[in-house]
Amino acid sequence: MENIRTPKVENVRLLDRSSGQRKATVGTLYLSATHTIFVENNPETRKETWLLHSMVSSVERPPTTPAGSPLILRCKDFRVFQILISQERDCLDVQASLVRLSRPEKFSELYCLSFNPNVNKEEREESWTFMDLMADYRRMGVPNNLWLLSAANSEYRVCDTYPSQLFVPKSATPAIIVGSSRFRSRGRFPVLSYFHQDTLAAVCRCSQPLSGFSGRCQEDEMMLQAIMKSNPGSEFIYVVDTRPKLNAMANRAAGKGYENEDHYSNIKLQFIGIENIHVMRSSQQRIIDVGDMRSSSMTDFLWGLENSGWLKHIKAVLDAGVFIARAVADEGVSVLVHCSDGWDRTTQACSVASILLDPFYRTIRGLMVLIERDWVSFGHKFSHRYAHLDGDPKEVSPVIDQFLECVWQLSEQFPCAFQFNERFLIAVHVHVYSCQYANFLGNSEKERRDMRLRQRSHSVWPDLWKDRAQYTNPLFQAEQSQSQGVLRPNTSPYCFKMWKALYNHVDKSTPPHQSPADFLSAVREESQQLEEELTNHQEVPAGGTAHHQAAGSRQEDRRSDGETDPVDRGPGSEED
Template identity: 30%
Template sequence: MEFAELISTPKLDGVILHAPFQEPIDGTLCITGHHLIVSTRKENVQELWLLIQAIDAVEKKQHSSSNQNNGISMGGGTIVLKCKDFRQLQLDIASGNDFLNVYSSIERLANLDKPELSYPFFYRPMYNILEDGHSLFPLEAEFAKLLATEEWRISHVNRNYSVCKTYSSVIIAPKAIDDNTLIASASFREGGRFPVLSYRHENGAILLRSSQPLLGNSNKRSRDDERILTAVLGPHKKGYIIDTRSSNLVSLCKGKGGGTEPDGHYTQWNKIFKNLDKLVKCDGSVLDHFNKLIDACNDVTISSDKWLSRLESSHWLTHVQNVLSTACLVAQCLDKDGASVLVHGTSGMDATLVVTSLAQMILNPDCRTARGLQALIEREWLQAGHPFQLRHSKFCYSNVRSKNHQPTFLLFLDCIHQLHYQFPYSFEFNTQMLIVIFEHSYFSNFGTFVGNNEKERKDLQLAEATTSFWSYLNRPEVMTNFLNPLYEPNKSAIWPSIAPVSLVLWDDLYLRWIIDQKYQRSAARKIQQLIQNDKDLRTKAIRMRKQLVDLQKELLSLNLETEVESED
């Protein structure tokens, strides 16, 4: 298929663009296979380059006009583009035919569902690649210290993705457990997602994740699965199973063949149910709640009372609170109790990953660095099989979204934002880096978030055909913009308040096209400059101090030589 076949009107003059925080632009619209471009000959007017993948919904409002016989005919109209970064753009087109052609062209291009037709496969960077982000965080390197012990090993049992198609080809497994046991346990878990290592705390406590066991109505048992969990705990130790579902949902899942671990067969494990059902069920309700939040943010006419009411009724911050609460519980079990924890819901690809990732963010200071966050996203989201392609193909504005479209990853980033808000000195990166990661997970020049799991990415040959987002982000001139000038390394755990009064709306993200952020950006640049000047002064003072010491040594040497000569 050629992109030209989908584009009825590739170029059109006299299009008026309305965009946030700028005057309307009367210019030329160009439609390519991957971009909308609006340019003008006026000086000091920035042209628009919009990746079509960024468009979540296209709406048309056709205008009517009167002809010479006082009849009504259809004239041009307005096309509204609602984007996945919450921006809303408007194109005014005078001609009726051109209006319909442009609308249909954008609609067709915005709904292509083949990953290999997306822009990352056509993008070629105009800069040197300093490091290949596709191979930057191999699992073996991330767990190198742990693998040097006598407790854990690398398993290639899933090398062909035949055991679990959503796991990576490399698995970290207990040394006491052979591959046959892993295979048998996989048949007992939803989607083959048997218990795997997520994190080892400094006190030796282990964090595991998996999917639900497949008990069925007969309460089927898996001794191999029990053997894995026993090997992780060791004799006479207790652990916790954090099931991210309510007991009611577990009962419903059991009626469909699933369930939770029977107490009689997992005697060393204490079970705790957490009500994150809306994240686990993937019924679209979380996205519906998020849509209510964005609708409220976009309504600039409502009063303060109604705004607060609509914010509360969206339940978005309730989801944030519930997830943070569960992550804190997991972190407390690991850190305070020294107990190992297994986290799972139904499939283990949504709420499970949010909770295990945030628990590490709370406990592990490495995750609060720029590289550490990237490594965390790689192993807990990309390598762990979070279906980005499925979850992010549509967003909050689309009318054709399904139950598979969920903002789970955005919820994770919002929770990091809450931690950053409460502990602003403990993160090497600023919240703008979180926003950039959010954007590229939904639409990007890069291939990092294409596909639903490692198997699909290998089938698509992403490492050979696309550039990694991490390769771009880690370029010094880029990363400098996302470093926190107030950062002071903190080796301790950070324990956030989860009280409702402590949680805040992420206005830098959700309101950035409603409230102009230029003053905040200007203030941030000034802070960065002041801190840089302070660093420069410190460097200069250290250099002068060193020069002074060298001068003193030289004077002392001259004095000694003078004394020797006088004695002679």
Template identity: 25%
Template sequence: MLGLGAGGAAKSPKQPSFVSYLTPEEIIVKGKEQPEKTDDVPLLPGELLLCEANTVLKCSQEEGSQRGVYGKLICTNLKVAFLCEETPDDSLPEFRNKIAGENDITLQCVDQLYGVYDDKKKVLITAPVVKKYPERLIIYCKDFRVFHFCLSYTKEEEVKRIVSGIIHHVLSPKRLKRLFLFSYAAIVPRYIARDQTLMFETINDWQTELERTKGKLNYKVSSANKGYKESMRFPQYFIIPVSLPEDGMFKFQGKGIPIWCWSCQNGSALLKMASLPKDVDDATVQEQKTFLDSVEKALHRPPYEEVRVEDLSVSLPSLPEIQMAYGRFKQLFLIDNSTDFWDTDLKWFSLLETSNWLEIIRQCLKKAIQVIEHLEEQKINVVLKEDTGSDLCCVISSLVQIMMDPHYRTKHGFQSLVQKEWVMGGHAFLDRCNHLRKNDNEAPVFLLFLDCVWQVVQQYPLAFEFSETYLTVLSDSINIPIFSTFFFNSPYQKDEHQWVEEGPGAQKEPVRFYTAWDWSVQFEVKALSFLTNPLYTEKLKQERSIKKAPRSKHQRQLSLPLTQSKPSNKKGFFRDETGPFIKNLLGKRISKLISASDDVPSNYRAFYENWHQKPVDFHGLILPCVDGPEIRIWAQRHLRWIPEAQVLGGGNMATMQRILELTDEIQSLKKKVKESPTSLPQYSKVNEADSRRKKSVRRSSLYPFAMLHVSSFRPSISTTTWQSWDGEDDLVNREDEFIDSEELGLL
């Protein structure tokens, strides 16, 4: 919600170095000695208060308004926070985060800092000494919150500390072990979550996944990299084709190895790989050709083992293009005040189209459907290829599995998918999210994936066990430095940095980091219901067994011998009979020397249209609509802090919450009937139901993240239409319970 904020700072330049520059060992020791509260400042275990400023005004976001709340602005090694004594309000959201509250901003969540000098807004950058300090501090957050803090009533010395401290601790490059992640994990005992999420840290997890997808016939778990003895980019265990020789796999630093992602029931498989270096000499080209020959023998064995290579670096936008598009896109939601909101509203759709963010989402979904067509219809193996094999390969492979496998549409299945494809797949979260502030090359690849998943969820809500709120909270967890899930570039980096020393000469001991799947760390038990979709119905086991019965053999083995098979490609490097596999993998340099590719043609459009003409099986294959306006704005995530964008008593979340309430009532009645089967439960106490209805009326489309702000519905744009309305002030100032959505024209 606009106006909910936090802030923090450090000591003045003349004082000793910042406390955050203590070694991790000193932080751990001092963190154990200090109490949980310092001068009534709530701190987490391992959290250190670095600086503070009193008499800070958190300003209202209404244009021209001087209203606000006075309080204390603090900066710790975890967050910037605003502390005040606000009167409790029954309209505050029920859904609260125990780690980062509404007035808290983790240091990693800060996007940009601005200072207001004589009514002029300027970007704040890292500097040795700040000569002039701003009268107002503006903080833009990565979750689209905007905070305004007026420092005019704060002591000059405190202003210097808070401003220079925030600039330093937010914008300065950091070392990995100085993140709060290590301070917290070293003090708090590791909570072992007893759930069904596969972490893929052991060989048993990979075996379980291989058996579940019926891929053991053609693929095996490799332990060649156990102890990271061969490659620091790969996990210790991963799955490769059975016939692929393990000797020499890491000759090109792991590049070119086809890594198994998932197997379809018809026998086709999805794989991904990193591209081999292209700017090499002739001798290296020959070595690459020899290596790819062995890969081709493992994957391309007609008529049963056809393969297609999808070069994502050619067909999808590059990382700089994704970063540029998201940079333009997020500016639509970082609104300083209501006047800016209404001014932007005049050209909002043109700005949205110019950003190109929704078009990139559309391209990713279309590419996933094209891959599904090859797997499902043509029954051929598909290898996703890009330079690193850990960015867009993760996006497309994950989307394909979500659309084809209902297991990944459950909460635990989705979490296991993220662990397998992203965490163990080596996605560089630390660099892509720019947690260490090393550069400005922040490419939101994982956010792109979550936005794509949301598009599928909002089109097929009955097919997913997790809710829209689950995805929104997961996007917020990326910037909470308590969970290791999104703070390392590779499994090796995590394992290498989990060793800490308790003191001088002491033996190193490993720490166990929390994961983002430990939801009880962030939320109370009652709030966890928001993460589950009440409309989801798990498929009955009887239906599963009936459907799986005729699939004892791969469909490919049953159908292909009866049809005209494609003639196999003869092996050859510079000859016309060279297959498309090596052509695609060796790049343009080699392709110029050999004949044109005879790739299998894509029937994507026919496959897409035929599927949408059939009834939807929510526990089978689902394909999202990608045409026209079907690709939409993820409103809950992007608009949740803008009061002007809310819909009173409406929106998807208001409807979903009412369903949750009805579900709770049904469960309560069932429990009462079970306890007293002979007598019907007396429902004379209507107070409980009445209170729920009243709470539902106060909810809006921003629920459960923000409280209701009726006063912000009056547009700041002066138009004859609005001026001609009689009694609009009276309408705005009504009590929430008596406002009719039809009176406001909000349906």
């Protein structure tokens, strides 16, 4: 609260530009330690708009106008709010407060850590047991006689950005693991990400080798040999370097680089060409700018979309997943995936491949498990990439945004294969940035353990699961998704679309229409009601009614449960 200069300002005008709102509403603006709150003056509606400070990306102050001093709040979920304050002094105070509140300097300032953790203690503890990653590995069929659970990284001794529990090839000894980790950037040695039971091929992940121009490591070569041996049906493995080859070659000058096929005789090296975090950051900013264009022509919009390069980058990430999935499912060949440090492009490629390979990850719970495994536990740098704390802006990049968009693009091509709808993907996106829950704080499992987040906050997954009815895709056909098995998307450029719902690109000239998903849900619900009524009519015996039959059935049920018929309780009783 010490950062709030003016906690309340009256006669403020608010315009939600991203929702298509045309006319500003007048009300009172409140600043709390965690939220900006706007309450309309209209006594009939008194509508409230709540905005978490952690969702504010920037606070801009355009020139003062005769009507007052404006502020533009741009949010991390691409909403844009325009505020007009009559007094310039109040505007400067609000701006200074919001800039500081939206850039917390320590984790304790974030919303999820700002309340008493002992309130609802049992609920908090249960929320963290909702997700069981070991159960997912068992579902895959590991451990087995090919892969085992290693204690090598217990207490994060070998790699502090990896989880403490890791699956490695059965023939990989502790000496091989330690030696390989010393030859890999940040110590991120090759480990299992996904095991395909049908072909026994695996998707593994790591970081780039510290090979330079001529360096080699016997233990690392033995580790890749062990991965190959863990797939009895293949005589080689693919090593997928997700970077553009020129970038990987440039890293060799710094003593890093990529695997030399002369040293690793059992590999086939494949470069994919996903750009780095800096290219992606500027690309997304350009796509946001396209949405901000007012009264733009179709030519301007298409030029802006093409110039951003955003869909080209989405295609590159999806192409990486497609290559891995085909190698595993069609060729039966294991794949080792890496980029530079193995926590951005590697994570994208492995998780997209899992979505393509396994129908489980196309369910609501399955996507939760996948994000918790490939993103959270394997050390994706959430706090740096999504600016949870005030830090280096060059570390910020929309890495998980691109993964979620790849999933959305797939759901557009395969509308019956996904249990969840785009609302679920957008909800996950919001929670990654909002810091309302602690799942996505910190940059590694070790950091989260050291911060004792499970004792100080709640997990997001149970709450999303409770609301799964609104996140369910009415077109989902579980049988079809299972029978389809591997998804084989078309990644031709014409197949990619602009994700309007994420970027809040609404048609400002017309009122919002009911979404197709909502319409289908309503139709399905009505159809079920009609089918039930039809069934009741068909079951009615001659001289009876559906109502009488249903009442008789209820009485029969009570008798079978040991209950007697209710006595007459008189007028106004519950049975009337």
